[in-house]
Amino acid sequence: MRHTLPIAPQFYVTAPQPCPYLDGRMERKLFTALQGENAERLNNELSKQGFRRSQNVLYRPSCAECSACLSARIRVADFAPTKSQKRVLRKNGRLSRAAISPWATETQFALFRRYLDHRHADGGMADMDIFEFAAMVEETPIRSRVIEYSDPPTQDAPRGTLAAVCLTDVLDDGLSMVYSFFEPELANDSIGTYIILDHIAVAREAGLPYVYLGYWVPGSRKMGYKARFKGLEVYRQGAWEDMTDPSDYDSETHPLSVDPIAEQVAKISLPDSMPTKG
Template sequence: MRHSLPLAPQFYVTAPQPCPYLEGRMERKLFTALQGDGAQRLNDSLSKQGFRRSQNVLYRPSCADCAACLSARIDVSRFDPTRSQRRAMKRNARFERRATSPWATEEQYSLFRRYLDRRHADGGMADMDVFEFAAMIEETPIRSRVIEYLDRESDDLIAVCLTDMLDDGLSMVYSFYEPELASRSLGTWMILDHVQIAREAGLPYVYLGYWVPGSDKMGYKAQFSGLEIYRKGVWESLQNPEAFSTGTHPLSTDPIAEQVANITFPDGHG
């Protein structure tokens, strides 16, 4: 199935498949290619409209009868760490950040494999080999960085985040860490460090991907203050995550053609 607008990117829809976040539901994605001279501007524009990047593709959920996946970002100006988040920052003070170009290494892949095998052995990436891993890191048509975190004492690589640089913030595309150090809350700590990077760079937002209420895998994002979610075409502050409910009615998702017609592109189309 293909939907397009004149002089604008073409959009496609994936076939339905089991949802990785909510049991008993099916997922479907709306996506478009990210290529050419306008790739950076397109990524900047569509990221503000709930899309995420995966290599040379931009996508967002477009499930037929569910609207549970909501794009989430932290408003850096309104972020105030909790007591437990402050403890995580103090606990991991011995680790240092190193930003590099998007180039995959054997050390990264070794850490990635340990992370998957211990924490996501049944996930969609479980069978990813070293070549697919390299593609995930290196196939980017926009400004991207690999943020590595190392132990100052041993110089061991303990965490990695593939990060896109947007015109209004940082987008955490994918992160992984040493599973033996899970008690140090490294996932939370990397988000906290990206908030700090954004502050240092004068960028207003840190994009976290999708918040999925009711999902153990994705619900943790609501723990960050200043969180905004993209819903019904606008960003709104998430005030009360515990009381939040999402649409699961067959009419909760607009028809694909209507969704595409409402997308705004950097060249003014849409």
């Protein structure tokens, strides 16, 4: 019988580049490849430690003098919609949901381009073409779904009109919202909030305890909406904690706010107690 030893993932750090959330900051990421037969278990484990997936890579911020970015997740059992969120549910109640395999379409890409051009024209994805978009959606070694939200069928659009899309990973303890985009004209309907509310409903139906939202950044206006969900937890100093008042969280820089890379890697827990390599 043939025996093989598990290959421990190796961790790397990106070169500094301008922070997309806070002006005047430089960001750096700690990352590892997501591949092989242990990919799903690795993604499950590291997602619980503040990592996010992008195609075949898992990453989390590791900036030299800043620890503002905090991974955020909603505890489904403790979530209850606010009055404004109930209005969002009613306003978008016409939309139908379809969960499909991670396969990119031209209709999705057209919506993606409209979204970027109106909301993130100067962002890091602004120049993505259809091939890069397809890679973002389709290059996943784990259980992923594309969740489409569509307006009702009409005579001009018998299949309905695509209104929003979310690339979602199915973890062993929840749903991870990898990336979402929507029709810019529907921004006044708070459709981005609606997508999160619907994911909470899906997770509840599936018996999954969490919905992972990505990063919340104190001091970043574009991230402020995440703090409005009840049952929100943030990952800070190696543990999940209930989020308190957003003003309690500091976005100031400090040269001692981040552990050295070697210490960060040494504290990472892996499936089956696999050793880490920095």
